[in-house]
Amino acid sequence: MTDTTSPGVPLTAPLYKELVRQMRDALGSGEWKPGEAIPAERRLADRWGVSIGTVRKAIDELVAANILIRQQGRGTFVATHTRDRMLFYFFHVVPEDGAKVYPVVRLVSFTRGKADRGEADHLAIVSGDTVVRIRNLLELAGDPIIVDDLVLAAARFPGMTERQFRDRPSTIYNLYQDAFGVSVVRTKERLRARTAEPDVAALLGMPRGAPILEIRRIALGLADEPIELRTSRVNTQHHEYYAEIGGAP
Amino acid sequence: MTDTTSPGVPLTAPLYKELVRQMRDALGSGEWKPGEAIPAERRLADRWGVSIGTVRKAIDELVAANILIRQQGRGTFVATHTRDRMLFYFFHVVPEDGAKVYPVVRLVSFTRGKADRGEADHLAIVSGDTVVRIRNLLELAGDPIIVDDLVLAAARFPGMTERQFRDRPSTIYNLYQDAFGVSVVRTKERLRARTAEPDVAALLGMPRGAPILEIRRIALGLADEPIELRTSRVNTQHHEYYAEIGGAP
DNA sequence: AAGTGGTCTAGACCACCAT
DNA sequence: TGGTGGTCTAGACCACTTA
Structure with a gap:
């Protein structure tokens, strides 16, 4: 009924946006719980069959939104509302x-x-x-x-x-x-x-x-x-x- | 006199941070003026002898800070305070x-x-x-x-x-x-x-x-x-x- | 030493815009 | 058609944390 070919609405979303969606699902479903570490970037790249750079770009979005927290050498964690942090x-x-x-x-x-x-x-x-x-x-x-x-x-x-x-x-x-x-x-x-x-x-x-x-x-x-x-x-x-x-x- | 080896103060800043500094200089000195396009990413990569990915990461920071604006197919522009935009x-x-x-x-x-x-x-x-x-x-x-x-x-x-x-x-x-x-x-x-x-x-x-x-x-x-x-x-x-x-x- | 994220490279291909 | 930014790859190496 409606025009789905209008500009600004690409039919195929970028791959990393799709990963963001998958990660939001994993967070919403409780697969990744607050305070816990999510799998390493290399593991996620393997799981989804994409390059590590693409995984990093997806994680970047959730880090910017204060949903994930990167810690070099330790891992990437799901944010928690502790008194000192949030x-x-x-x-x-x-x-x-x-x-x-x-x-x-x-x-x-x-x-x-x-x-x-x-x-x-x-x-x-x-x-x-x-x-x-x-x-x-x-x-x-x-x-x-x-x-x-x-x-x-x-x-x-x-x-x-x-x-x-x-x-x-x-x-x-x-x-x-x-x-x-x-x-x-x-x-x-x-x-x-x-x-x-x-x-x-x-x-x-x-x-x-x-x-x-x-x-x-x-x-x-x-x-x-x-x-x-x-x-x-x-x-x-x-x-x-x-x-x-x-x-x- | 002071301890410059304390953690969190790396002696060599990341390359892309150095590019951000160079770009801020170009903006502050008036080399790049509001409303104008800055050189293409490939040209900046050549000028500074770095990879295009590094240039993009530096530009990303200034875009996030609302100082530069990317427009696909057209170029990257210095933000202006027009009535409609800012x-x-x-x-x-x-x-x-x-x-x-x-x-x-x-x-x-x-x-x-x-x-x-x-x-x-x-x-x-x-x-x-x-x-x-x-x-x-x-x-x-x-x-x-x-x-x-x-x-x-x-x-x-x-x-x-x-x-x-x-x-x-x-x-x-x-x-x-x-x-x-x-x-x-x-x-x-x-x-x-x-x-x-x-x-x-x-x-x-x-x-x-x-x-x-x-x-x-x-x-x-x-x-x-x-x-x-x-x-x-x-x-x-x-x-x-x-x-x-x-x-x- | 092993594992993590952080940086950087050198390219390929795509989507978009101007001409 | 040529130039621009946008995406994606497949690695290398570094810095940091933990054990």
Whole structure:
């Protein structure tokens, strides 16, 4: 019915793109697990009957996307959301002096409910489906700075309990990965300035009507599927949101 | 005096990194100008006596940094800040429906003054050096949404005039590039929520004390030298700041 | 010493663009 | 038709890690 010969849509994709697809499958199916090494480049070249250069080009893409990590002499590993490694990749709130400090997360509430229309759209589920709602209070250097509201599709996290969020050794995305095999790979964020709602202001110890920075995030997985909806409210009296556009020199 | 054999500091840099340095020089010196094609890969390989694969790897880096642009069949070109190409790379304010609209820039004021301590530090000049200060009002779809305050080191932009900012066919970074040979390559931004100052609120048609999004940007050039200090105040009633973390799939 | 990723080569062939 | 970038190969050698 449609014209499949239009330019920009080659009928045969490049070989290395096909390898990227195969690797994404291996990652999504759990054949290659977070933290583990994938087979050596020479072995992959043999397995797929291609040149080692082609394998390297495919791996390059997944390394650039922060999904694989190369370590010379050791191997190539599937990325994990450890506190030291990936936290600051997604966490962009810093003190105004720029130093990076680890947030301490305190669970405020954990409930289940039904997705409203907007939530369902963003999570690629149906309006009325069960969602898990979590509110966290994040402290930086001892002070309450951020209120996080998370919304998750319950179906994607079967058997999730409040306890998992209460005593957690690592990051929240590490919990998703370890306990549910769900890997957050990238996020889209929208920021705006608002006046704080009373409950948020109270948690942050701010006066009513104080300006707060609101961040609405969608976290996406390996296949670009939506995983988490997050609204963060930040007290930017002494903290800022940091962003770089364009790679380092 | 110092130990130069410490790990992570190889004595001989990879060949392709050396090529990257040579290319940055050619760009910085004006041998390769914005909009023009650089020599073909085969010619560069001959010129430097290396394999074409090594040249490609070096070009890859500058393409990833948005400094060069490959076009199959045509050549490799030096990036320009045209309205359609680079504007939305650095301009991240969008209507809440997500559509991208071109800002209309109105010059509010153009003055010269002396750099204070903080400005001098960020611009890598000396406190008291002459700076150019520009205030712009940006309209999106006819409404005033953003107030921009720019600070530039006068020495870097000799003979800059108010007129250049008043009737401008393209973007401000395009002006820097065309009229002064200064290319903005990347930016660092810090965002926070504040209450609007009276003059800013007036320009944006907001009530006193309304919350606004403040963006403090440092724009950096080819050699990572600071070029421009910019403070943007955004009315985020119906607009948002958009950011993506992690590449597209 | 063995195994890994990192660099570099010298070519072949293809897809695309201009003329 | 000739020139460009894009893909792919089959190796060699190096740097690094681990045992």
